[in-house]
Structures are given as structure tokens and as C-alpha cells.
Amino acid sequence: MAPNGRAAGSRAVLGSLTGPADSWLGAGLEHLVEARHRRRLQRLGHVAALDAASGMPSRTEVGDDTGATGAPTAPEPTWVTPSRVRSGNSLRVLVDGAEALAEVQAAILGAQRSVHIAGWHCSPDFRLVEGPGSLTLRELLGTVAHRVPVRVLMWGGPPVPVFKPSRRDVRAAAAGLMSGTSVECALDTREFTMHCHHEKLVVVDDRIAFVGGIDLTALAGNRLDSPAHPRTGSLGWHDASTVLQGPAVADVAAHFNARWGAVTGVTLDDPEPAPPAGEVEVELVRTVPEKMYDFLPRGEFSILSGYLAALRSARSHIYLENQFLWSPEVTDVLVAKLEHPPGNDFRVLLVLPRRPNNGRDTTRGQLARLLAADAGRGHLLATTLVGPTRESPGVYVHAKIGIVDDRWLTVGSANLNEHSLFNDTEVNVLTLDRELARSTRLRLWAEHTGRPLEDLDGPVAGVVDTVWRPICDEQDEASAAGREPVHRIERLQALSRRVDLLQGPLRGLLVDG
Template sequence: MDSSGQVGSSRPPSPARVRRRLRGTALLGVVDERLGAGLDGLVRAHHRRRLSRLGWAQVLEPDDRDRRSDRTTDDAPASSPDGNAGFAHPVRAGNAVRVHIDGDDALAAVAKAIAEAKSFVHIAGWFASPGFKLTRDADAPALRDLLAEVAQRAQVRLLLWGGPPLPLFKPTRAMVAQACAGFTERSNVRCVLDRRERTMHCHHEKLVIVDGEQAFVGGIDLTDLAGDRRDNPLHRPDRPLGWHDAATQLRGPIVADVADHFAQRWREAAGEELAPASVPPPAGQTAIQLARTVPERTYRFAPRGDFSILDQYLNALRDAESLVYLENQFLWSTEVVDVLAHKLRHPPRDDFRVLLMLPERPNNGADTSRGQLGRLLAADDGRHRLLATTVNALADLTVQPGRVYVHAKVGIVDDMWLTVGSANLNEHSLFNDTEVNVVLHDPAIARATRLRLWSEHLQRPEDEISGEPARIIDELWRPIAEEQERRKRHGEPRTHRLILLPNVSRHAERLQGPLRGLLVDG
């Protein structure tokens, strides 16, 4: 059947019909763009009203140059001018930080820290599986067994999201209840389910605190649900679904802020008051700040909420001079895209670049991210300052498309500012879920982390990619990604894991992002 509906006809459509179709497509594109832009405006106005009502209006003000992140102190968190306690955590000096890239490295460190715990282990997560093994070692214990053994000599507290009210997606409430029972059965582990979430949202942070001396903050869940969290930088296609992620391991005064955040949530979810965290002595030279998303009216400890992750991202992006590098599961925050689009239209320097690493097929929100990327491509206007990429698995020069899921939540700006944590760049993470990130003020670590990530994605040693970021993007990232896209388009064998993010164009559907923003943000 051809396009005219005639069975067996091979007659091509007439030129007039082609022109009508093109005009119709163009008209739909204009309507979609205008409606999308209008909905973007509604989302912005809604967020502005909401944050203004809560005393957080300055987060969305581009001209507010109050650099709250410049404070370096070991005092308690400061307050905003209108008395919103906890408006920003202090910058803590004197920390040691290790950035773990991919779960194979990160989870081995978590397993070692838990096994050596002396007084307590506190874990907060979106979900955790009792049978999950933190390493691939043949004799590695399941998480429930590891925690049960430690609980014989130390306090083990596990705080998990209670699951969605309706079983529309995983983990369901039945799955979570079963998991919680699996951790506590015949053990001294205490597991509490936290259902103090906003409707349609969740508790998404991923934290491990051991003895008040070290903490892990990042994006890696302690579960095998959906994909292989123990993947390594090789991302070979012998796993059900490869997984690219990142987490930080922290020592020093910043650990007290992570511990206090857990204690605040635990007090309200479990009804148990934990002793105030002691501030550990200096352990390194790095200044770090805790940033959170805590929706208003969710907890008594933050009645007006905490939106410091959004604050940190927007301030860093507004100040970007040469490079914005983002790895994230989603990119459909109107506010974030607004800042990036402005930077692309008015670049601070000729060598300004925005490089994005996103999943090929996110588990939800794919069309949403594509629509917002269309905005960025339009702002770039063919000047090649923007590049959106993804990665696939690779083994013996044979690529298995779609088998690596980009789940990392990493932001690097100008090799000066680095954030790692649980927050995605969408309305869920920046306004409505509970999230925890850390922000590092350490150029050496920011650059080293970027080079390690780029080495993995480009499959090159770090000394080959240590030049100016714009040159590496123009001479390696873009040619490799475009060549692999050409090979895919022509049915030729792929030779590299890197490729352009598919289905992105200046005419991508614009309604998805702002419409989703309105629907999910009450």
C-alpha cells in the first residue's frame, strides 16, 4: 500500500502533494514551537511564584550575584534574609574527596567502608535490594548479609523511599515492603520506609555514612533493578544493561553535613532522635558544599524547602566562560535550558563549548529532553558550540547500541566547579524529589574528573586529551560522534562507543518538556 492508500501502486506522490506535506509539517512545527514556548513561560512563572512564596526567589534571579557558595566556614548553615533557615549549607574546607567513576569502583569502596564500620552505618536510597552484591567477587556477601553482620556490633539504619501510591512503575510499594523485610529479618538492621513525598515524586538521594568519618554521595543505587550498577568503564556488552554512573567518597568536615541531613530525615520518618554529628577533623585540602532539594511542606526541618541544587547549577552555568560539561539522565529543566541557550546565543568567548552526555533511551522523558535540546540547537544556530552525545557498549569493535545507560549526574564548569550527586536536570530533581549533591571548589579535582570521564568516553589515554577543551571537542568528540552516526545511518559497522545523541533536531517536539513540567510540578 503506497502513501495514497492504493494497494500495489508504486506511483510516487506528486510534487504538489509533497509541497503540501512540507507546508503542513512546517506549520505543525511552528505551532509546536509556539505552544512549547508558551508553556515554558507558564512553567517559569509558576516556579517563580512558588519560590518567591517560599523565600527562595533569588535562586531564579540572574542578576543576583550574592555568592553564597563563597563562604567557607565550619559554623552551622546560614539563613536567608527572610529567615528561611538552612538556605545554604556552608562551604566546608579541609576535605579529602575521591570521585568514583562507574559502579565497579564505587561499590567496592562502599563495601569496604561498610565492612569496616565500628559504630554505625546509615544508608538513604531510592531503593535497595537485599540480595544485591556490591562486588563481583565470588565470595561477596549479599547486601542484607553484609549489613546483618555489621549490625551485630554497630547500628545499621536504612532509609528507603516507600514507593509510589499506585503500582504504575517500579519499585512498587509491595517490592519496597518486601525488600525492607528482607533486610530486617533475623538481623539487627533497622529499615524505615519514607512516604513523605510530594504526589508523583520520590526520595531519590543515594547516601552512605559510616561512623561519621566518611560518606558516599552520588547517583548509584544499591540494587540490580533495571541495570548493572556494578559496571566498569569498559562497558562490555555481556551485561543485561550497562550502566555509567558516578559517586564521591568524602572525608573531613563535609561528612557532618551529610550525616545531619540523614539524621533530619530519620527523625521524622522513624521517630528516633540521633545524636548531632561531630565535625570530623580536616582530612585534605578541598572545599566542598552540600546542596539539596527538599520540597516545601515535606519535612518540619525544612518547611519552606531547600532548593540549593538548583541554586548551585544556575549560578555556575551563568558564570561559565569556556566550558559546560554535563552528564545527566535527563535535561528538561526550563531554567537550566534557558541559561544554556542564552550562553549559546551570547558566548563569553569564541572557544565557549557546551558538551552533553545523555542516555540514548532514558527510561522516561526522552521526548522531553529532545524538545529542550531542540531549543539549544536553535540557540547554537549552526556555530558548533553545542554537542549532544551518548555512548553504547563496545566489544571487539562490535557496538551493541543502547546497552549502556547514562545515569551519572555530573556537572563541570570551566574546570573550576564540579558537582556530583543524585539530582537530574528536570523538575523532579530540582523542585520536587529529595536529592543530595556535593559541590567541589577544587580546579585540580574538577579537571582530573573531566579527563577521566573523557578518557572513558573517547577511549583515549588522558595525556592525549589533556589539551584545551574546545580543541578536544572540535577535533575528537565531534568527528568521532559524527563518523559513528554516519556509519549507523549507512548500515556500516560501528567502530567506537561514542555517537551523536539520536533523534535530536531543531524541530524536535517542543511541547513535551514544558507540558511535563506543568504536570509533575504541583
């Protein structure tokens, strides 16, 4: 046997020996994490977030409450906090940075009263648009700050410089934004160990708000990408944001104002809700850990509640784009759906990064659970995005989008991991607008498959099986033969052994607080 063959054989033997132990260790640790999460939320009075839409049979109850087809009945997707739902809004989904950041810059340049930005990190030299004469973020904000208040709230960085941006990096960025300008910057250093302030918000005049996953920085990857993802010299970056106008903007503004006041001691007056600007109902959902701010001493976990309720309600399809798939609570619901699908045409379609910037093995581990639950029945397809050439760095999936049955849509900053659902500050928008959910899904599918909308506008199961799967098959063949990519998507495999899949659960167990 050749040396490579011997190594492969050894790995296969090791895998066969450790497989049962891997599974036992992984499942055991996930149960510990989930039990700790439940105790924590019970203590805080938020355990209902874990039991959202509890009319749906749980994993152990499936089969006891079924409809005429033998599949579990499911409730309609609903709001997390109905009293916070705002009607009369305009809500648009902006796909990829080239589109989103151009609109952000235009809104900032048109500011008449104020510009408020909250982010994970902001870089003074970052340009929101490309081309001759484009402004850096410092130049853009400095220009506007001559006439209106401009306030930037950033995470202060980790207390120990184990990853970027370090606290030194953040202080330098804040100094760069303020140097020679009237821009105000505040650094929020309140966080649980190994967690951060992760939301990405821009609020202009308390009348237009951008809520999504796009950071105003090139740290870790250039956010200025387009749906064609044409870059060959740098990592492509698939992301999404929303632009919101109408009464719901007041909730985004109030959230920023509350955090700004907590960090700086300066109270900003919350705006009255703006007049109607459209016909979309919107709810702002958040993760705010307990004991972080006096304005929410017991925290808020409405993003977690929203996702769990929607996933449990799924009857036709679940479509998720996300940077991470660590959360055992989310995976439990998906596993239950795949083990007991609502019908033969039920589909779960995932778009995840090939190599998350951390936690890669954990993401693959949860994928392994899902593939095992599907057991080859074809209800699940997990995919990733590829670059334009074999030698290109590829395309990183940073979007955080959830669509269920074309009835429920969320976009924001929250990943599907313990960080975003329990420990980082996050903000998403949620809507039950069917047309917006459907049109967003079709637009994303057209981008990823390279097919016109009319080829994708049909029953979801049929489109997944006759468009997505053949594309993945062709891409698999091209990759195996060493040829250039022939499509933008390929099938994502569960490559890791379960013993390597403990990073995310361990982190959740050790640093949840």
C-alpha cells in the same frame, strides 16, 4: 513512491505544518512552568535560587553589560551558602559502579560505630561486587549489624502503582533486608504526587560518606559496570559517586539524621565535624521540597541555585552528564550562552542517554532548543554513549555531573529536571577545587573517547573540535552503514517534534504542588 517513502513524505509534510505550532505550544507551556516555579519560590522566600549570580545579564539583558570583547561579563563561580562551606576535606570522584560500590562495601565492612543508608531503592539480593563468594546487600548489612547499628531509609514507593518500585515492592525489600538480621529499615512515604526521595547516601561511622547517583539495586539496570562498559547481554550503566572524608561528612550525617528522625520519631545525635582529612573545600547542596519535614518547613533549593549560578558564570566551557535535560530554567541559561557566547572558543558538551527511561521527548526537545540557539556555530556538541556491538542494549547515562570552566564541580543524585530541582529530595556535593574539577573532566573524557589523558590535556575547544567531533563523525558513518560501533560515543540528534515534547513541562505544571 514505495510505502516507506510515502510514510516519510507524510511525516515531512506534517512536520512542516506543525512546526510553528509545536514551537509556540512548547515555549508557552515552558513559560507557564517557569512562572509557577517563580511564584512558588517567592512564596517560600527562595526566589534568589532562580536569580543566582544575577550579576550575569539575563536572557533579555544580554548586550547591555558587556566586556571589552563584546561578550557578557560573568562572575566567578561561587558557593551557594558560604556559611556551610567546609574546608579540610578529602573528596574523590568514583566513576562507574564497579569502582564506587567496591569502596562502599569495604567501608561498610570496616564500620565501627554505625552504617546509615538513604536511597531511592535498595534490593536485598543486590551484590556490590561480583565474583565467587560475594555478599548480597542483605548478607553484607546483616553481618555488620551484629556489631553496629545499621539503618536504611528508603522511599516508600508511589501511592498508586503506576511505576516501579511499587509500595509492595518496597515493603518486600525492607522485609528482606530485616529478615533474620538486626538491620533497621524505615520507609519514607512523604512526597508530592509523582515525585520521590531520590538521594543516594551511605554514611559510615559519621566519618566517611558516599554521595552520588548510584542506587544499591539492579532495578531498571545493573549498576555494576566499569569504564570499559563491556557488557553485551545487559544494559550498560554509566554512573558516578563521590567519597568524602573530613568535616563535611557531618553535614551528610546531619541530613540523614534529620530525615530518619522525621520518619521514625527516633532522634539521632548529630556528630561533631571530623578532623581535617584533606585540603578540599566542600559544600553540601540539597533539594528538599517545602512542607515535607518540620526541620525544613520552607524547603531548600540549593542544587537549583548552584547550577544556575555556575552556568551563568561560564566563560570557557560547560560539561554536563545527566540522565535528563528537562528543566526550562537550566535550558534558558544554556540558550542565552549559545546565542551570546563569551568567546569563539566557548563550548557546551553534553553526555545524555539515547533513550531516557521516561521523558525522552522532553529531553530531545530541550536539545532542539539548544541546537537552534547554536545555529551551527559549533559551540554545542551533544553526545550519547553506545554499546560494544550493534546488538547490545547499549550504555545508559545515569550520572549527574556538572563541570564549569574547570572551576566548579558538582556530583550527586540530582537530574536537570523539575523533579530533582524542585520536588524530589536530592543531595549533591559541590566544590570549587580547580584541580579536582579538571582531573574529573579529563578522566571522564578519556573513558568516553578511548583516548589517553595526554591527548585530551589541552584547550577545551581544541579537544572538542579535534577529538570529540571527529569521533562522532566516524561513529555516524559507521551507524549509517550498519557497521559495528567504532567508538564509545556518537552524536545525539534532536529527533522529536516540539508537540511531542510536553511531558516534562506538563508534569511540572500539574504536580509541582
